[in-house]
Amino acid sequence: MNIADQIYSATDSATQDRAQAIRDQLRDAIVDRRLAPGTKLSEGEVGTLFDVSRTVARAALQMLSFEGLVRTERNRGAFVANPSPEEARQVFASRRLIEPGIAIAACGRVTAADIAAFRAQLDEEGRFIAERGPNARRAEIKASGDFHLLLASVAGNAILQRFMEELVARSSLVIALYGRSGVSACGHSEHTEIVGALENGDCGLASRLMLHHIDHIEADLDLRVRAGPALREALNF
Amino acid sequence: MNIADQIYSATDSATQDRAQAIRDQLRDAIVDRRLAPGTKLSEGEVGTLFDVSRTVARAALQMLSFEGLVRTERNRGAFVANPSPEEARQVFASRRLIEPGIAIAACGRVTAADIAAFRAQLDEEGRFIAERGPNARRAEIKASGDFHLLLASVAGNAILQRFMEELVARSSLVIALYGRSGVSACGHSEHTEIVGALENGDCGLASRLMLHHIDHIEADLDLRVRAGPALREALNF
DNA sequence: CCAAAAAAGATTGCATACGATTTTTGTGCA
DNA sequence: TGCACAAAAATCGTATGCAATCTTTTTTGG
Numbered sequence: 001m002n003i004a005d006q007i008y009s010a011t012d013s014a015t016q017d018r019a020q021a022i023r024d025q026l027r028d029a030i031v032d033r034r035l036a037p038g039t040k041l042s043e044g045e046v047g048t049l050f051d052v053s054r055t056v057a058r059a060a061l062q063m064l065s066f067e068g069l070v071r072t073e074r075n076r077g078a079f080v081a082n083p084s085p086e087e088a089r090q091v092f093a094s095r096r097l098i099e100p101g102i103a104i105a106a107c108g109r110v111t112a113a114d115i116a117a118f119r120a121q122l123d124e125e126g127r128f129i130a131e132r133g134p135n136a137r138r139a140e141i142k143a144s145g146d147f148h149l150l151l152a153s154v155a156g157n158a159i160l161q162r163f164m165e166e167l168v169a170r171s172s173l174v175i176a177l178y179g180r181s182g183v184s185a186c187g188h189s190e191h192t193e194i195v196g197a198l199e200n201g202d203c204g205l206a207s208r209l210m211l212h213h214i215d216h217i218e219a220d221l222d223l224r225v226r227a228g229p230a231l232r233e234a235l236n237f
Numbered sequence: 238m239n240i241a242d243q244i245y246s247a248t249d250s251a252t253q254d255r256a257q258a259i260r261d262q263l264r265d266a267i268v269d270r271r272l273a274p275g276t277k278l279s280e281g282e283v284g285t286l287f288d289v290s291r292t293v294a295r296a297a298l299q300m301l302s303f304e305g306l307v308r309t310e311r312n313r314g315a316f317v318a319n320p321s322p323e324e325a326r327q328v329f330a331s332r333r334l335i336e337p338g339i340a341i342a343a344c345g346r347v348t349a350a351d352i353a354a355f356r357a358q359l360d361e362e363g364r365f366i367a368e369r370g371p372n373a374r375r376a377e378i379k380a381s382g383d384f385h386l387l388l389a390s391v392a393g394n395a396i397l398q399r400f401m402e403e404l405v406a407r408s409s410l411v412i413a414l415y416g417r418s419g420v421s422a423c424g425h426s427e428h429t430e431i432v433g434a435l436e437n438g439d440c441g442l443a444s445r446l447m448l449h450h451i452d453h454i455e456a457d458l459d460l461r462v463r464a465g466p467a468l469r470e471a472l473n474f
Numbered sequence: 475c476c477a478a479a480a481a482a483g484a485t486t487g488c489a490t491a492c493g494a495t496t497t498t499t500g501t502g503c504a
Numbered sequence: 505t506g507c508a509c510a511a512a513a514a515t516c517g518t519a520t521g522c523a524a525t526c527t528t529t530t531t532t533g534g
Contacts, residue, residue, distance in 0.1 A: 017311070017487070042515065053489045054516090055292075059299065066303050068396070074254070075495050075516055090394045093342075097397070101334040157327045159305070159407075160334070163400055170396075254517070279485065290519045291486090312486055312525045481530070491520080499512070504505105 019059035022050050026060060030069050030080055031145065031172040032138045037082040041070060067166045069173065081173060085223040088174040092218040095167050098160065099148065099214060100207040103194065105155035107203035114154050118195045121147050125188050141172055147191050171217075178221040187217060256296035259287050263297060267306050267317055268382065268409040269375045274319040278307060304403045306410065318410060322460040325411040329455040332404050335397065336385065336451060337444040340431065342392035344440035351391050355432045358384050362425050378409055384428050408454075415458040424454060
C-alpha cells in the first residue's frame with residue numbers, strides 16, 4: 001500500500017472537487033520547499049498553472065490558509081507562510097502535547113501489517129539520508145514527516161490525524177526555515193527505536209521516545225531572531 | 238471585555254471577508270442547536286438569508302466543513318454534521334489528550350485579569366443553570382464551551398486554541414445529540430474547582446481536574462447506537 | 475393499480491465579468 | 505536628481521450565468 005493512500009484516505013474519500021487536488025499539490029510543493037516561504041501565490045497564476053478558473057484556485061488557497069501553510073491578506077493575495085520563531089515554538093509545543101499520546105494510541109492498535117509499513121517507511125528514510133544534495137534533503141524531510149503521519153493514521157483517530165497533518169506540514173516549513181544542516185540523521189535512528197517500542201508493545205517507552213524525539217528536532221532549530229526579519233517583512237519577502 | 242472578543246480575537250484580527258462573519262453566525266446557530274444536525278444548508282438559501290451571493294455563502298460553508306461542523310457531499314450540498322458515536326468518541330479522546338496540557342500551559346501564564354475573566358464566565362454559567370427551558374439549556378452548553386475556550390486563549394498557543402475551537406464546537410453538537418438531561422450542573426462546579434487550582438498555581442491539580450471533567454462529560458453521554466440511525470440516514474435526515 | 479422510464483425542477487461545480495483596492499509606472503515640478 | 509502625484513496595470517472580492525448532476529414529479533406501459 002502506498003503511504004500517501006494511508007495518509008489521505010480519510011479526507012480524500014469525500015473528495016469534492018479539483019480544488020482538493022490542487023491543494024495537495026501545492027502543499028507538497030510547500031513542504032518540499034520548492035515554493036519558498038513568502039512566495040506570492042496569486043489566484044490567477046495558480047489558476048492558469050493548473051488550468052482551472054480563479055474560483056477553484058481560490059478555494060485551494062483558502063484551504064491552505066486554514067492549515068496555516070499560506071497567509072492571505074485582504075486585497076493583496078496569498079503568500080507561502082513565513083512562520084515566526086514564536087509560531088515555530090507553538091507548532092512544537094503542540095506536537096509535544098499531542099504526539100506522545102498518539103504514540104500510546106497507536107501502540108495499543110498496531111498490527112503486524114502496520115509494523116511492516118513502518119519498516120518500509122524506515123527503509124525509505126534511510127535511502128534519502130545516504131544520498132546527498134538538496135533534492136535528497138527535501139525528500140528526507142518529507143519522509144521523516146510521513147513517518148509521523150503513518151503513526152497518526154495507525155492511532156485511528158481521524159481528528160487527531162488531521163491535526164497532525166497540519167502540524168507536520170507546518171513543521172516542515174519551520175525546519176526548512178530554521179533548521180541547521182546535519183540534523184535529521186539522528187531522527188532516523190529515533191524513528192527506528194520508536195517502531196521497536198511499538199513492536200514490543202511497550203507503550204510507555206514509545207511515548208517517552210516520541211517526546212524526546214520532538215525535543216531533539218526542536219533543539220536542532222535556530223530560533224533566534226534573524227538579522228533582518230523586519231527587513232524581509234518590509235521588503236515583502 | 239466580552240468573552241466573544243477573547244475567543245475570536247486571534248482569527249478575527251485578520252478578518253478577510255464577509256464569509257468569515259457568516260461562518261461565525263452559522264457556527265453559533267449550530268452550536269446552539271438552532272440548526273439541528275442533518276439540516277440542509279443550501280448555498281442559495283444561505284446566500285439569500287445573509288444577502289450575499291452564492292460565492293461567499295459557499296466559502297462560509299467550506300470553512301464549516303473544514304471544522305467538521307457541516308458535511309458536504311458532492312453535487313448534493315452541505316448539511317449540519319450528524320456525528321456518529323465513533324466520531325463522538327474521537328472528539329473526546331482528542332480533548333482528553335489536549336486539554337490537560339492546555340490547563341498546565343494556562344496555569345503557567347494566568348494573570349489576575351484572567352482570573353477575573355474566569356470568575357465572570359463562571360457567574361454567567363451559573364445564571365443559565367438556575368434557569369429552565371430549552372433556551373437556557375442552549376445558553377448553558379454554550380457558556381460551558383466558552384469556559385474551555387477561555388482557558389485555551391489563556392494558554393497562549395494560537396494553534397492549540399484553534400484546535401480547541403473546533404473540538405468544543407463539535408462537542409456541543411455531540412452533547413446536543415447524545416447528552417442526557419440533567420448533566421451539566423456538575424460541570425459548573427468542576428469548572429469552579431479548575432479555576433481555583435489555577436488561582437493557587439497548582440498546575441498538576443488543574444490538569445487532573447480537567448481530565449476528570451472531560452471524563453465526566455463523556456460519561457454523561459449515551460453513545461449506544463440508536464434505534465434507527467441507518468433509517469435516519471436512509472431517509473436523508 | 476403499480477413499476478419503470480422520462481421529463482421537469484432544483485442545486486451544485488465551475489467559469490467568467492465587473493467594480494474595488496492595491497501596486498506599479500510615468501510625468502511634471504522643485 | 506529627487507520627490508509628489510496621477511494614470512495605468514495588476515489583483516482581489518463578489519455577482520452572475522451556464523452546464524452537469526441530482527431529485528422529484530409526471531407519464532407510460534404492463
